[in-house]
Each structure stands twice: as structure tokens, then as C-alpha cells.
Amino acid sequence: MHRFRFSCLIGLLSFSSWSCQKSNHQSESTTERPNIIFIMTDDHAYQAIGAYGSNLMETPNIDRLAEEGMLFDQAFVSNSICSPSRAVALTGKFSHLNGVRDNLDVFDSTQVTFPKLLQQVGYQTAIVGKWHLKSEPTGFDYWKVLPDQGHYYDPVFRTPDGIVQEEGYITDITTDLAISYLDSIREESSPFLLMYHHKAPHRQWWPSMEDLGAYMDTEIPSPATLFDSYVNRGTAAKEAEMRISEHMGLSMDNKIHPDVLQQMNLDEFMAWYESSYLERYKRLDAAEKAKWDAVYGSINVDFEENTPEGQDLTYWKYQRYMQDYLGSLKSVDRNIGRLLDYLDEQRLTDNTLVIYTSDQGFYLGEHGWFDKRFMYEPSFRTPLIMRYPPWIAAGGVNRDLVQNIDFAPTLLQIAGAEVPADMQGKSLLPLFETTKPEWRDALYYHYYEYPGIHMVKRHYGVRTDRYKLIHFYYDVDEWELYDLEKDPDELNNLYGQQGYEVIQANLHERLTQLRIQYQDTSDIQNQLWIEQDIERLKALGWY
Helix, strand or coil, X not given: CHHHHHHHHHHHHHHHHHHHXXXXXXXXXXXXXXXXXXXXXXXXXXXXXXXXXXXXXXXXHHHHHHHHCEEECCEECCCCCHHHHHHHHHHCCCHHHHCCCCCCCCCCCCCCCHHHHHHHCCCEEEEEEECCCCCCXXXXXXXXXXXXXXXXXXXEEXXXXXXXXXXXXXXXXXXXXXXXXXXXXXXCCCCEEEEEECCCCCCCCCCCHHHCCCCCCCCCCXXXXXCCCCCCCCHHHHHXXXXXXXXXXXXXXXXXXXXXXXXXXXXXXXXXXXXHHHHXXXXXXXXXXXXXXXXXXXXXXXXXXXXXXXHHHHHHHHHXXXXXXXXXXXXXXXXXXXXXXXXXXXXXXXXXXXXXXXXXXXXXXXXXXXXXXXXXXXXXXXXXXXXXXXXXXXXXXXXXXXXXXXXXXHHHHHCCCCCCCCCCCCCCHHHHCCCCCCCCCCEEEEECCCCCCCCCCCEEEEECCCEEEEEXXXXXXXXXXXXXXXXXXXXXXXXXXXXXXHHXXXXXXXXXXXXXXXXXXXXXXXXXXXXXXXXXXXXXXXX
């Protein structure tokens, strides 16, 4: 307890010293508490951001944030799946404490969140776009959110007054809502928090009409592990149902029309893939269908006439997947540019903290996969960029181990609000300084959604700067150990191998310490959750 009080005192003193600093960019308005814009995309892999060294696409507007702010090169999530990640960001607590362990759980909106605490210190709060927490948003003066996953075209939104239908493309609409809030809804006398959350680039990756053919003539570089055979690893990697070769839908994901598949006598991995594609296609108006058919019609014809097989089919599916994934991101980057331009035009840039992140990472063909969930690097790691000219030097790169449990404490401290003692993250403000403080040496992770879609087994683990230890449990009892320096692609499980005895023992000890620190130690509670989950999944026909 004394250590915690001391750290809080140091944090408050540090906050006070930062508040007195002024950079050459600072105007008189920046002596006030900063505005906050929290941008979150869905499933945006760091591998598809120019500032992170992407060879897949250019993202000039997201890169601008990195050039004018700080890029966090070792940012991670605590549970790589949509709803849990959002609950962690709001509460600063791991999934087992905030109650959202998987996408079936309903967020208890009565619990303490950072937007509620910002309201208490005078902030106006708003959220537009994706919410995906099932319960009604609380802690927001204004909200207009998508029900569940939402649609790319002509989406409906939930509001306090009911459901509202909008026409157009989701990424454009979400940005329109954000700018409208800033321009005419908020009161200029108070600082604001705007959570500007995009649906894109979530599956099924439907680009805007403007970007339909953006990557169709481009051969996308493929990862070295696209044809991974999963040797030297346990059951989990082999049994996960997220392989591009087998589990990606030709209709829903690759945009081959179900009529074509029927003519070719091709069956989908899941029967609902075809109806899912048709449901989305029917949302297009006549003009949009004409544009869509002009682009995808030739792809359908070519697929029917020159059907690839074996690894050629996997490579073809990868190319189709990436063309649409990157196409949907092109609109995200363009729209973020719209918002940044608005901040410049309204002289809000200097006094607005802008955060860019995703709810988790994503597999862009690594290990032959799409989707997320695993504690392996592509889905565990997430992009994180922060820009605030008065405190953050332009072009900075931070390589400390940071996590999405840190978002809430960071935003509370930068706003001058008290950080609750039960929040489990740490404020990132000290990392803005050139003199680095002592920081965490390890991260904790826990994934729960099994059995379920994609069938990634439950697991928890610890990651240090160099090593990673993972325990897969529930219907298996398997451990994996990776040396990330020698094996960055995590292909060679070292658990139990000679020469790693001391490292393995130390990681086990560190994992136990983290489970105690984060209060994730109740085997009785875990067994109760398992029993409840089986009943839920039986009702859904998944078990």
C-alpha cells in the first residue's frame, strides 16, 4: 500500500511538472486541459501501417500522427478479441475483472469507466461508430453507435432515441459524425473526449466504392509463413479454424458469388458464408451494384475459368483477402486525414491529444491465418500512436512494453483526474519524457473464447522483452516457450528443451507473480465460467 501511495505521489508531481512545460509549438490555449480524440479501428494490423514499416500499403495520414507524435513499437493487448479489448480500454482492468471475457459477454455499463470519470472533472464526452459491447453506452453526453458489428453500406445506428438509418459508406459516415460533433454539438467552453471508432477493417472487408479496385492490379507481398505446417508446436495452432486455405470463405471473404460456387459444385467451410455475402450485397443500391459488379465480375469469371488448386488456391485467396482488407483501410486513412485537417482548420491541433490504435492486431497471412485471438505476435501486438504537441516530441519511438490496460490511466492523468486504485494499467505519460522511468518488465495475457468461432483454445501467458511463455488449457494442458530474438516468427517451441531450464523456470515464476498481481488466480471461478460457457454454446449450437 505504501508503495502504491508513493507511486501516485510521484505521478502527481510529474504531472504538475509536465503541465508547466511549453514547447515551441504551444499556444496559449494549451495551458488548459487537453481535448482528447481516441481513434480506434477494428482489426488493423500494425503490419499495414507505413509508420511501422509496412510493405503492404501507404498510410500517409496515420503516418502523419507518428511523424508529429510518438509511435509505440511494443504495444500489446490483454485479450485479442473485439468486445473484451474495448472493455479493457474503458475500465483499465483485465477481462476477468471487467466481466467481458469474450464476444458473447454483455458489458456491465454501471461499472466505473474513464469517460465517466472525465465527465466528473468537466469533460464533455462522446462516442461515434463501433461500440460492440451489447449494453447501452454510459458515461457519454452524446453517442451514436453501431449495433453489434454494424454494416459497411447503409448502416443503422443506435442512439438514445432509438435506431437511425444512414445512407452511405460506414467509414465516411463515422467521420461525418465525428466532425459534426466537434463542429456543432459540443460546447466550446469545456474540454472534450471524442471516441471515434471505426468498423473497418473488420471482416468481411468491403471497401468503399472509391476504393473498390485500389489493389486489384497489385500483387501483395506474402509473409514467409503463409504455408506454415505448424511443426514443433502444440495442438492449438494445428486445430485453430482460421486458415486461409480451409476456413476463409470464397463467397463471404473472397467475393465469389454463391451462384458461381453452385455452378462449380464448390462447398463453403460454413454454410452461412453464402447468405452472409448476399445479405451485404443486397444493401447496395443499383449504382453501387453496377460498380461492384464491374470490379468483382471479372474476378468471378477468371476464377471460374482458371480455378487455382492446392497452394495456388491458398495464394489466390490470400491475394483476394488482402486486396479487400487494404482497400477498406485506404478509406480509414483518408478519413483520418479529414479529421486531422479539421483540427488544423479550427486551431484545435495544439490542445488535442490524438490517439490512434486498434482493438487488437490481426493475421495478414502469417502462419497461413486470418483473424486474431492468439498470443502470438501478429494478434497480440497492436498499433499505438499518440500526438500531443505540448508534451510529445515529434517523431519519437517508444519501445517499452505497454498494453491496452494503460489507456484509461493515461487519459485520466492527462486530464488531471484521479486514477482509481483498482485500475490495473499504468499511465503512459512518463514515457513521453526523454529520461525514462522504471517500467514493467513483462506483460500478462488471457484469452477465453473456446469453444467458439475459429476454435482457438483458451490460453494465458507472459511476455518479456525477449521470451514468451504460453499455457493452453481447458481441453488440453500444453505449454509453449519462444525466444523472440532468435525466433521472431514463433516457429520453434522450446518448452522442455535442454538449455532453457533456467529461463523456463523464471518465466513460470514471473507468470505466477503476474496472475497474483492482476488477481487472475481463481481456479474455482474459472471452472464455473467453463460450465456456464458450455451451456451458452450449446444453446447457440456451437458445442
